[in-house]
Structures are given as structure tokens and as C-alpha cells.
Amino acid sequence: KQEVTQIPAALSVPEGENLVLNCSFTDSAIYNLQWFRQDPGKGLTSLLLIQSSQREQTSGRLNASLDKSSGRSTLYIAASQPGDSATYLCALKGAGSYQLTFGKGTKLSVIP
Amino acid sequence: GAVVSQHPSWVICKSGTSVKIECRSLDFQATTMFWYRQFPKQSLMLMATSNEGSKATYEQGVEKDKFLINHASLTLSTLTVTSAHPEDSSFYICSARGSPTDTQYFGPGTRLTVL
Numbered sequence: 001k002q003e004v005t006q007i008p009a010a011l012s013v014p015e016g017e018n019l020v021l022n023c024s025f026t027d028s029a030i031y032n033l034q035w036f037r038q039d040p041g042k043g044l045t046s047l048l049l050i051q052s053s054q055r056e057q058t059s060g061r062l063n064a065s066l067d068k069s070s071g072r073s074t075l076y077i078a079a080s081q082p083g084d085s086a087t088y089l090c091a092l093k094g095a096g097s098y099q100l101t102f103g104k105g106t107k108l109s110v111i112p
Numbered sequence: 113g114a115v116v117s118q119h120p121s122w123v124i125c126k127s128g129t130s131v132k133i134e135c136r137s138l139d140f141q142a143t144t145m146f147w148y149r150q151f152p153k154q155s156l157m158l159m160a161t162s163n164e165g166s167k168a169t170y171e172q173g174v175e176k177d178k179f180l181i182n183h184a185s186l187t188l189s190t191l192t193v194t195s196a197h198p199e200d201s202s203f204y205i206c207s208a209r210g211s212p213t214d215t216q217y218f219g220p221g222t223r224l225t226v227l
Contacts, residue, residue, distance in 0.1 A: 004155075036218075043118075043205055043220035044156075089155065098144060098209060100216060102155040 002027045004092060006103035013080055014111050021075040021106045023090035028068045031097075035064050035075050036089045038105065044089065048075070052095075080110045114140045116208050118219035125196055126227055132192045133222045135206030141186035142208035146216065147179075150203040162189055196226045 003026045013019050023033070032051045036044040048057045048064040050073070056065040063076040073090055087107045091100040115138040125131050135145060144163050148156040160176075162168035162183035170176045178200075180192040189208075193200055203223055207216040 041203070041221070041223065044207075044218040046215075046218075049215070091156075098216075099146070099158055099161065100156075100207075102157075104153070104155040 002030075002092060002094060002101045004090060004101050004103035006088075006090060006106050008106060009104065010107040010109070012109040012111060015080060015082060017080050017110075018076070018078050019080055019108070021077070021088050021108070023073040023075070023103055025071045025073075025092055025101075027094070028071055029095050030068065031093045031095045033064075033066055033073050034091045034093070034100070035062075035073075036091060038087045038089060040087075047088075077108075080108075082110045082112050084108060085110050114138075114208075114210065114215075114217040116142075116206065116217045116219040118204075118206055118222050120222060121220065122223040122225075124225045124227065127197050128195055130192055130194045131196055131224060132190055133204055133206075133224075135189045135191070135208065135219050137187050137208040137210065137217070140208075140210040140217075142189070142210055143186065144209040145183055145189040146207045146209075147181060147189075147191050148205045148207070150205060150221075156205060159191075193224065196224070198226045200224065201226045 005024045034049045035047045050066040061078040087105040089105040091102045119134045147159045159174045160168045160170045168181035183189040205221040207218045
């Protein structure tokens with residue numbers, strides 16, 4: 001059974017800092033990995049999706065990497081802003097399944 | 113982009129009553145819809161998967177008689193929490209997938225509070 005772990009559970013940084021969020025998984029037989037943002041009491045916003053054959057994806061100040069062999073993904077946020085404050089979730093889709101397995105998320109606070 | 117809506121966005125009910133939550137795909141046909149539950153500071157846990165016109169597939173530990181799922185059309189799925197109890201209070205989120213894409217589009221969620 002796939003297990004997804006996100007460390008740290010919470011992170012507080014001053015505005016302008018670059019930061020890295022981590023996601024690790026136990027089963028490398030994945031179809032893709034996705035990073036989401038969730039604001040308090042809200043649904044999910046998809047940020048980046050990395051296919052299993054890809055190593056990284058970039059969108060604006062966000063860069064996500066995937067290393068299947070080590071069971072790890074990172075989400076890099078450059079020049080953080082207070083508006084980046086939210087919970088970031090990673091989710092994996094297994095090969096041959098439509099289901100997503102989520103981590104518990106990292107709650108990010110960017111202090112002005 | 114594809115949009116998924118949920119109604120209501122929040123609901124408060126008395127213990128023992130039933131609550132229905134709707135999930136709609138607004139601009140695409142959803143061949144598969146997923147229902148998740150999220151407790152505070154916890155991750156999303158998949159409750160069930162439903163395909164249009166067929167019975168839902170429930171995850172282990174989810175009571176199918178308590179959480180009734182109907183996916184009667186390609187744009188609408190409903191989750192009914194029957195005889196709700198305070199421990200059912202949670203954030204319920206649906207997602208929808210349209211063929212042939214694998215991408216799931218998530219609704220904004222419904223906050224259920226059972227008194």
C-alpha cells in the first residue's frame with residue numbers, strides 16, 4: 001500500500017526566502033505525482049503535475065522535481081510571498097489506477 | 113479549465129438527520145467521480161469511487177449504507193450522509209475525471225457539522 005509522507009508538517013519563513021517542501025513515497029510504481037495548494041476551508045488547486053517519465057516541472061516561481069528511485073519529490077518556491085501561505089499537498093497516482101494517495105500536507109506561513 | 117462545483121459549501125445539522133451533498137462538473141462530462149473526506153490537520157482520504165450509471169466502489173472501512181453515493185448522470189454525483197452523528201463532522205471534497213484524461217478536478221468542498 002502506498003504511503004505518502006510530507007515533511008515538515010508546518011513551516012514558517014520570512015517573505016522573500018526560497019524554500020523547499022518535501023514529499024516521500026514508499027512505492028515507486030507511480031503514474032504521476034501532483035502538487036496541490038489548499039487554502040483554509042477551501043478545495044484543492046493543482047499547481048504542478050509530473051509524469052513518471054519526467055524529472056521536473058516548472059510554473060512561474062514553482063519548481064517540482066521527482067526522483068522515483070529514491071521515492072522523493074520536492075516543491076521549490078522561489079522568492080516566497082505572503083500570498084503563498086497555504087497548505088501544500090502532494091498526491092500520487094499509482095500505475096493502473098485512477099486513485100490519488102495524498103500526504104498530510106505542509107502548512108506554509110510566509111511572514112511579511 | 114474544467115470546473116467542479118459542490119453544494120452546499122457548508123451545512124449544520126442535528127444528529128440523526130440525513131444530509132445530501134451535490135457535486136457537479138460544470139463544463140465537462142465526468143465519467144468518474146471521487147469522494148474524499150478530510151479531518152482537521154489530516155490528509156484527504158478517499159471514501160469511494162463512482163462511475164456514471166453503476167454502483168460506487170467504497171474504500172475499506174467506509175460504510176456504504178451510511179454514505180450513499182449516486183452518480184446518475186455524467187455531470188452530477190451526490191453523497192448522502194444518513195443518520196449523521198457528530199463524528200461524521202468533516203470536510204467532504206469531490207473530484208471528477210473526464211475521459212480520456214486522467215486529471216482529477218476538485219470541487220471546493222463542503223463543511224459538514226453535526227450537532
